[in-house]
Each structure stands twice: as structure tokens, then as C-alpha cells.
Amino acid sequence: MAENEITLMKGNEAIAHAAIRCGCDGYFGYPITPQSEVLETLAEQKPWETTGMVVVQAESEVSSINMVYGGACTGKRVMTSSSSPGVSLMQEGISYLAGAELPALVVNVQRGGPGLGTIQPSQADYFQTVKGGGHGDYRLITLAPASVQEMADFVDLAFELAFRYRNPAMILSDGAIGQMMEKVVLPPFKPRRTEEQIAKECPWATIGRKGGRKPNIITSLELRSEEMEINNLRIQAKYREIEKKEIRFEEYKTDDAEYLIVAFGSAARIAKKVIAIAREQGIKVGLLRPITLWPFPSAKIAELGQRMKGILTLEINAGQMVEDVRLAVECKVPVQYFGRLGGIIPEPEEVVEVLKKMVK
Amino acid sequence: MTHEIIISGFGGQGVLSMGKILAYSGLMEGKEVTWMPAYGPEQRGGTANVTVIVSDEPVSSPILSSYDVAIVLNQPSLDKFEPKVKKGGILIYDGNGINMPPKRKDINVYRIDAMDTAAKLNMIKVFNMMILGGLMKVRPVVTIESVLKALRKTLPERHHHLIPMNEEAIRKGMEIIVKEN
Numbered sequence: 165m166a167e168n169e170i171t172l173m174k175g176n177e178a179i180a181h182a183a184i185r186c187g188c189d190g191y192f193g194y195p196i197t198p199q200s201e202v203l204e205t206l207a208e209q210k211p212w213e214t215t216g217m218v219v220v221q222a223e224s225e226v227s228s229i230n231m232v233y234g235g236a237c238t239g240k241r242v243m244t245s246s247s248s249p250g251v252s253l254m255q256e257g258i259s260y261l262a263g264a265e266l267p268a269l270v271v272n273v274q275r276g277g278p279g280l281g282t283i284q285p286s287q288a289d290y291f292q293t294v295k296g297g298g299h300g301d302y303r304l305i306t307l308a309p310a311s312v313q314e315m316a317d318f319v320d321l322a323f324e325l326a327f328r329y330r331n332p333a334m335i336l337s338d339g340a341i342g343q344m345m346e347k348v349v350l351p352p353f354k355p356r357r358t359e360e361q362i363a364k365e366c367p368w369a370t371i372g373r374k375g376g377r378k379p380n381i382i383t384s385l386e387l388r389s390e391e392m393e394i395n396n397l398r399i400q401a402k403y404r405e406i407e408k409k410e411i412r413f414e415e416y417k418t419d420d421a422e423y424l425i426v427a428f429g430s431a432a433r434i435a436k437k438v439i440a441i442a443r444e445q446g447i448k449v450g451l452l453r454p455i456t457l458w459p460f461p462s463a464k465i466a467e468l469g470q471r472m473k474g475i476l477t478l479e480i481n482a483g484q485m486v487e488d489v490r491l492a493v494e495c496k497v498p499v500q501y502f503g504r505l506g507g508i509i510p511e512p513e514e515v516v517e518v519l520k521k522m523v524k
Numbered sequence: 525m526t527h528e529i530i531i532s533g534f535g536g537q538g539v540l541s542m543g544k545i546l547a548y549s550g551l552m553e554g555k556e557v558t559w560m561p562a563y564g565p566e567q568r569g570g571t572a573n574v575t576v577i578v579s580d581e582p583v584s585s586p587i588l589s590s591y592d593v594a595i596v597l598n599q600p601s602l603d604k605f606e607p608k609v610k611k612g613g614i615l616i617y618d619g620n621g622i623n624m625p626p627k628r629k630d631i632n633v634y635r636i637d638a639m640d641t642a643a644k645l646n647m648i649k650v651f652n653m654m655i656l657g658g659l660m661k662v663r664p665v666v667t668i669e670s671v672l673k674a675l676r677k678t679l680p681e682r683h684h685h686l687i688p689m690n691e692e693a694i695r696k697g698m699e700i701i702v703k704e705n
Contacts, residue, residue, distance in 0.1 A: 172544075172551050172559070198563060283563070344586050345544070345559035347551060436584035511589035 170349055175309070175341040178316040178348050179245065179271055180205035183217070186320035187356040189240035190218040192231035194250060197283040198339035199273035202245045215356055225250040229257030229270070236266035237382045239362040239369030241323050245271035247339070248289050249280055252297075258332060259298025263384025265368075265399065267326035269319065270304075271335045273342035276507035284507025285339030287429060288481040293336050294458040294488075301396055303403050305333040305410065306457040308428040312346035314455075320351055329406055330368070336457060338480065340430040340509060412455035413464055417443075421450030423522065424468055426489050427478040428454050430509070435478050437512040442519050449519060457485070462492035469493035474522045478515055479503040498522075525580055527665045528588055530605055531655075532573035533597025533618075538652030543574035546656065548674035549666035550578035560586040571600055578665050593663055595655060597639075602626060614663055616701070618655065629705060634662050636701040642693075650686075650693035657697025668694055 173181070180202050183191060193203045203221060211217035222228040228244045235242035246254065251272045261268050274289045276282035291297075293306050305325045307318045315337060322333040362369055370380050386392040414432075417439055418424065427435040432453040442449045452468055454461050469475060475497055477486040483501035490499045502518045504510045529546070533539045543559055550557040558577045564570075575591075577583045593614045594605040602617055602624070609615050609631045617626060620639035638654040641647075647654070660668065671694060675687050 170551065172548055172557065339563070340560065340586060343561060343563045345547060345557075346583070346586075347557060430586070433583075434585040434587065437588075438585075440584060509587045511587070512585055513589045 167352055168349055170347050172345050173312065173348055174201055174343055174345050175312045175315040175337060176201035176273060176343070177205045178312050178350070179319060179335070180209065181350050182316040182319035183243060184209060184211040184215060185351050185353050186323060187215070187241060187354045188217055188243060188319075188323070189356055190220070190231075190235045190242040191244065192220045192222050192228040192235070192242070193244050193246065194222055194225050194228050196247045196250045198275055198285070198342050199245050199247045199271070201342070202271065202273075217356065225253040226257070229254040229261075232268045232270075233257055233261055233264070233266065236261060236268045237264075237370050239366035239371060241269075241327075241357070243269035243271065243319075243323075245273065247273050247275045248277050248286070249275075251289065252292070255292075255298040258304070259300050259302060260384050261332040262298070262302035262304070262399075263300060264382050265330040266332065266382065267323070267330055268332045269322045269326060269335065270332060271337065274336065274338040276505070282507035283339065285341075285343075285430060285509060286480050286505075286507055287338055287431060288484070288505075289336065290457065290479070290481060290484040293334055294460070302399065303331070303406070303458050305329065305331055305406060305459075306336050307333065307412075308336050308455060308457050309341055310429050310432045310453060312341065312344065312348045315341060316348050316350055320354070325410060327365070329402055331402065331406070336429070338430050339507075407459040410456060411459045411461050411464070413461040414451075414453040414455060415464075416451040416453065418450035418452065418468060421448050422473045423447065423449040423519065424472045424475045425449060425451045425478055426454070426465060426475060426485065427451065428457060428485065431478045431480055431503075434510055434512055434515065438478070438515040438519065441512060441516050445516070445520075447519055447523055454485075460488050460492070462488070465489055465492040466494070469497040472497055475499045476515075476519060476522060477501045478510065480509060481505065526583075527578045527593065527663065528591050529576045529578070529593040529595065529659075529665070530573060530588075530591045530608070531576065531595045531597075532571065532601035532605055535570045535572040537572075537597055539572045539597065540574050542652040542656050543576045545653075545671060545674055545678070546576050546578070546659075546666065548678055549670040552670040552673045552677070553666060555579060556581060556583050558583040558586045571598070573601065593659065595659060597655070598622075599624065616655070616658055616662065626704075632662070633704040634658065634701050635704050636697060638697060638700065641696065641700055645696070647689070647693055647696070650690050653690045653693035654697035654700070657694035658701035660694065661698040661701050662703075
């Protein structure tokens with residue numbers, strides 16, 4: 165494919181191509197619908213023959229995430245991808261990555277749960293992603309793509325943020341964005357970092373000290389509570405910095421809006437259609453789309469909330485982000501939720517009906 | 525201009541690939557396109573459908589509840605999507621195996637007997653392109669040149685000798701589609 169060529173591909177395929185192009189060193193994964201095309205595309209592209217990127221189909225998701233942990237310790241750009249039940253299996257490893265302050269990328273192409281659930285799209289892993297999932301006081305830098313283009317663009321961005329803050333990052337997508345094909349311009353090729361570059365940029369990495377420096381130790385374990393509290397405080401200070409610097413969102417038709425929809429990922433796409441229909445019927449409604457789900461654009465929502473008559477969160481779950489929206493506006497504005505469950509995607513018309521009732 | 529299209533039929537009829545060619549052809553014309561399959565545990569004999577949106581503007585929702593055009597290739601698809609065609613929109617159906625034909629008067633109903641024609645002409649493999657030809661006749665979403673360009677782009681080189689057969693099928697489809705109401 166030529167540079168800057170516009171092509172048509174699935175969101176999952178875009179993730180794979182973007183990984184190869186952004187200098188990813190290793191992918192470790194296990195197939196699960198609806199994200200299997202990530203691994204399939206990598207197997208088809210054979211990047212180990214071109215960029216030298218390693219691609220491993222591990223024996224399980226538990227194995228994948230621990231391979232990611234191992235690769236991350238050496239300062240490599242490593243990633244995995246899965247869908248909801250598989251990501252649940254990875255939670256222990258994700259907590260360890262956060263505890264050991266390791267940069268890595270996890271992609272979740274969500275499907276309906278709980279349990280084995282369905283293979284259809286869902287956003288029901290919002291809580292799991294932004295409120296923990298694994299144990300301990302940790303956060304994942306979470307990017308929520310709403311198009312195939314963003315699937316491609318967020319891979320490099322996620323790695324950049326993960327390395328800047330030494331923290332795992334998550335791309336929280338869903339079956340709709342993963343399976344649909346859209347126009348995409350893939351990012352330009354960026355070479356994998358050399359050992360020298362890694363040594364310079366990741367002084368914490370365990371890549372052999374060759375007699376020079378003190379040994380680097382990477383662990384999440386610290387049995388002395390006083391030390392462990394210091395570790396926690398350091399991590400929390402880092403989180404405050406991320407909250408200050410890395411909030412991303414898209415604002416759409418909010419200028420004259422009297423009502424606001426807050427929605428992320430594929431729900432935000434549906435919201436734009438809802439807005440088109442509702443505006444034809446005279447309802448002035450806009451959209452705030454959080455691109456980072458953590459850090460969450462609370463301040464922006466609070467600011468917009470001041471001039472809204474009501475806020476509707478549109479989610480493909482039973483109402484999860486709505487809690488964060490209510491916290492953001494401190495209940496000064498009525499906040500409602502609408503969503504569908506189990507892999508059913510809300511249809512624009514049914515959301516318009518909800519809006520109409522709000523306006524009344 | 526935005527074309528919101530659903531294509532639905534039996535798995536194995538080439539529904540998804542027809543949608544893909546349509547989307548690719550839109551891309552060839554510099555349009556915004558979205559191809560969204562209903563990706564269930566589909567198999568030959570089950571039903572499959574795909575939503576294709578071709579537009580001059582960025583596409584909002586890839587999932588829709590009503591359509592400008594519904595192309596239905598079996599009875600269950602007809603039953604499901606006839607009510608979801610927008611008023612004044614287009615319904616295209618293949619007569620093969622349909623025992624309860626469409627009833628709505630507020631939409632434009634077209635019949636295309638592509639399955640029977642393809643069988644007669646020994647063109648079963650390009651049946652879906654015949655349907656696509658029918659669509660292009662009644663709603664020129666893309667030009668035939670763009671479709672041929674898309675085929676050259678998406679088919680592996682070793683299959684390029686099949687392109688004339690695809691073109692023939694498209695032209696045949698344009699011929700045999702008839703308005704019913």
C-alpha cells in the first residue's frame with residue numbers, strides 16, 4: 165500500500181496495520197470474536213519478515229498478557245488484543261502492569277456480556293476499564309475510537325502515552341467499530357526503536373546493564389507498607405498529571421444546543437444521526453464525545469452542563485458512564501441515560517423519542 | 525447526497541461481497557462509505573445482511589433503522605426489511621422463492637429475477653453482480669466504471685480474467701430489473 169493511500173478496511177484490520185506501521189515490537193494474542201481479524205491480519209502481513217515485529221498466538225489470554233508484561237519490561241512496544249471475556253481473563257496481568265509501571269497496549273473490541281454473553285457489539289466494559297477491573301488503585305489511559313480511522317490513529321497515540329507515563333493504555337472499542345469497513349489512511353511507517361534508543365528512552369528497562377549502572381528491578385511487589393504507600397502516592401501523582409494534560413474529547417453542534425448527548429465510540433456515531441433527526445424537528449441538541457474515557461472530560465461536561473436544559477448519555481450498556489456524567493455536573497442538570505443491552509445497538513429513532521420526552 | 529442501503533439474503537449468496545464492491549466503488553469516486561455487516565454466526569443457508577452507506581458527507585451512524593434502498597434476496601429478508609424502507613424509497617427483490625410479494629404502495633418496488641436468469645445463463649457465480657446492476661439502473665449510487673475499477677483493485681490478479689463476466693452480469697441486471705408498482 166502506498167503512503168497516504170485511502171483504503172477501505174475493517175477497524176480490526178486497521179489496528180493490525182497501524183501496529184506494524186508504528187514500530188510495534190510484539191503482539192501476543194488469542195482469537196475471539198469480534199476481534200479475531202487483528203491476529204489474522206498480522207498473520208497475513210507477516211511483519212516478522214519486514215519490520216521484525218514478533219507475532220505470537222499464545223495458548224490463552226492469561227498467557228498473552230503475561231507475554232506482554234515480559235516484553236514491556238525490556239522497553240519494547242508490545243500489545244495484545246481481545247474481546248470482553250478474554251479481557252476479563254487479562255485483568256490480573258493488567259493490574260501487575262500498572263503496579264510495575266510498565267507501558268503496554270491492550271485493545272478491547274467489546275462484545276455483550278456478562279459471562280460469555282454474545283458476540284455482538286457492546287460498551288458494557290466501561291466500568292471494568294475505567295474503574296479498575298483488576299485489583300488495586302490503578303488507572304488505564306483509555307482511548308475510545310469512533311471510526312476505523314481512529315482505530316488506526318490511536319495505536320501509535322496509545323503507545324506514546326503509555327511510554328510517556330509508564331502506564332498501560334487501553335483502546336476500548338466494540339464489535340461495531342471492529343467489524344465495519346470505512347475509509348482509512350494508515351499512519352506513515354515508523355521504524356522500530358533500536359536497542360540504543362530503548363536504552364536512552366527507557367532507563368528503567370531490564371535490558372542488561374553491561375557492568376555500568378545499578379541493576380533495574382521491575383516489580384509490583386513491595387512488602388514494606390511504608391514503601392508501598394510511597395509507590396502508590398507516586399503512581400497517584402502521575403495519574404493527577406495525566407488528568408491535567410491528556411483529556412481528549414470531540415464537541416459537535418454544542419454552540420446553540422439546549423440539550424447535550426454524551427456518548428463515546430460507536431454510540432457517538434449513532435448520536436450524530438440522532439442529532440441530525442432531532443434538529444430537523446426543532447430540538448437543539450449537541451454532542452460531547454469523550455475520546456479519553458480516563459482521564460474523563462469532567463470539567464468540559466460541567467462547563468457545557470451549565471447552559472443545558474438536560475443531558476442524555478447514550479451507551480450500549482445498562483448505564484455506566486452516566487455515573488461519571490452525573491458526578492461531573494454535580495446533579496445541577498438533569499442527567500438521563502438511554503441504552504440497549506446484550507449486543508443490541510440502539511436505533512437512532514428510538515433515541516430521538518427519548519429526547520422528545522426529555523424536551524416535554 | 526446520501527444513500528443508505530441494506531442488502532439481505534441467504535448466507536453464501538454474496539450479500540457481503542456485493543456490499544463490499546459497492547462500498548469500494550463509492551471509495552473510487554471519493555465518497556464517504558461505511559460497510560457494516562450483521563456479523564452473527566453466519567453460515568450458508570442462514571441469513572446475512574450488510575448496511576452500506578455511500579455519501580458526500582461524513583457518515584454518522586453505521587447502524588440504521590430505516591433505509592433509502594432495501595435489496596432483499598429471500599422471503600425472511602423481504603418480511604424484515606419491507607417495513608423499514610423510507611417512504612418514497614426503493615425496494616428491490618429477487619422473485620425466486622418469494623411467495624408473499626411486497627405490498628407497500630408508498631415505496632418504489634422493483635423485481636429482478638436474477639437467480640433464475642443467472643441459472644439459465646450459467647452465471648450463478650456473478651448472481652450478486654446482476655443484482656448490483658439492477659440497483660445501479662434504478663438508483664445510480666455509483667457508475668459502472670467505478671465498479672470495474674473497484675473490482676480491479678480488490679480482486680487478486682489471477683481473477684482479473686473474470687472481470688468481463690462481472691461487467692456482463694451488471695449489464696444483464698440493468699436489463700432485467702422491472703418496476704412493479
